[in-house]
Amino acid sequence: MKILSQTISWVFMPLFMPIYALLLVMYVPAQEELFYGLDCPDCVYLLDFQIKKALFYMFGIFCVIAPGFSFMLLKRSGVINTLEMETRAERTVPIIIMFIYCLGLFLLMSYTAKGSNLPKFVYSLPLSGAVVTGLFIALNQWKKISIHAASAGIFTGFILAYLAVNMKFGIGMLLVSILLSGIVMSARLNLQKHTLLELTVGWFSATLFTFAVNYFY
Numbered sequence: 001m002k003i004l005s006q007t008i009s010w011v012f013m014p015l016f017m018p019i020y021a022l023l024l025v026m027y028v029p030a031q032e033e034l035f036y037g038l039d040c041p042d043c044v045y046l047l048d049f050q051i052k053k054a055l056f057y058m059f060g061i062f063c064v065i066a067p068g069f070s071f072m073l074l075k076r077s078g079v080i081n082t083l084e085m086e087t088r089a090e091r092t093v094p095i096i097i098m099f100i101y102c103l104g105l106f107l108l109m110s111y112t113a114k115g116s117n118l119p120k121f122v123y124s125l126p127l128s129g130a131v132v133t134g135l136f137i138a139l140n141q142w143k144k145i146s147i148h149a150a151s152a153g154i155f156t157g158f159i160l161a162y163l164a165v166n167m168k169f170g171i172g173m174l175l176v177s178i179l180l181s182g183i184v185m186s187a188r189l190n191l192q193k194h195t196l197l198e199l200t201v202g203w204f205s206a207t208l209f210t211f212a213v214n215y216f217y
Contacts, residue, residue, distance in 0.1 A: 005187035012184050014151035018063045018125060019056070021158045025121065026052050030162075030169035042119040042165050055122055062105035062126070070097050084193070088144040095136050095147075102129035124217035125158055128210040135209060139201070146194040146202040152181035153206025160207070161214035 012020075025044040047055075071094055074080045080090045105126040113122070132154055139145045156177040163169045185199045194202075 001190060005190040008183060008187040009148060009191065009193075012148070012152070012180070014147045015064045015067055017151035017155045018129060019059055021155045022055065022059055022125065024159070024173065025162050025169075026055075028169065028173060030166040042121060044119045044121055044162075047119070051118070058105065058109070059126075062101050062108075063129075067094075067098055067101055070094075085147075086193075088140055091140050091144065091147070092137070095133055095140060099130055099133040099137065102126050102133055106130060120217050121158070121162060121214060124161075124214040127217065128158065128213035129154065131213050132206050132209050135205060136202075139205070143198055143201065144194070145205075146185070146188055146199045148188050149181070149185050149194070149199040149202035150206040152177075152184045153203040153208075154210045156181050156203075157207040157210025157212075158214055161211045164215055 022044075026047070028045065030043050030045045044052075071080070071083055074093060074097075075083060079093055081087075085091045085094060103126075106123060106129075109123050109126060132150060136145060136147075136150060156174075159174055159177040163171065163174055181203060185203060188194050188199060189196065
């Protein structure tokens with residue numbers, strides 16, 4: 001059971017979750033339809049393949065490669081003892097780094113894609129990452145909030161907001177995100193990395209703020 005929980009923790013590690021969310025909305029069919037039946041330009045599925053590939057590369061660099069490299073440098077320099085960042089004190093600098101990368105991606109997207117009429121979600125996803133990591137800089141001073149639970153919350157909040165705008169995306173995707181969140185949090189609980197409170201606060205706060213940013217952006 002421990003090996004399974006460790007595998008789940010690595011497969012669904014926080015750096016990967018925004019990429020999973022992006023790939024899901026890119027390749028699961030959806031019709032851009034608001035509650036009043038009016039078309040809107042916020043269906044990521046309809047984007048050209050080359051644009052999707054460019055977005056994947058940009059998110060991959062800012063959400064996975066650059067942060068991962070930065071965390072390895074922190075470990076090598078002794079700022080953190082392990083990539084798991086076991087203690088609350090170890091997490092402050094990595095969370096700040098993630099905030100900088102998320103905000104940087106949002107600003108880069110806003111500058112390079114200005115006037116291109118891309119769906120709002122390609123901007124709001126990195127912005128919500130910046131908002132949530134900014135919130136966690138403060139929460140980390142109080143409690144060792146689960147970053148795994150928070151990333152699952154970002155995934156769920158993003159899917160919920162996307163579903164609210166693209167009604168034909170399918171409620172099943174939201175159920176998948178909730179089930180995935182439960183699996184990830186159960187794995188962290190089984191490994192005794194966090195308490196139920198740390199997992200719950202991380203997931204609910206990330207879900208709420210991510211939904212708000214992505215829906216109202």
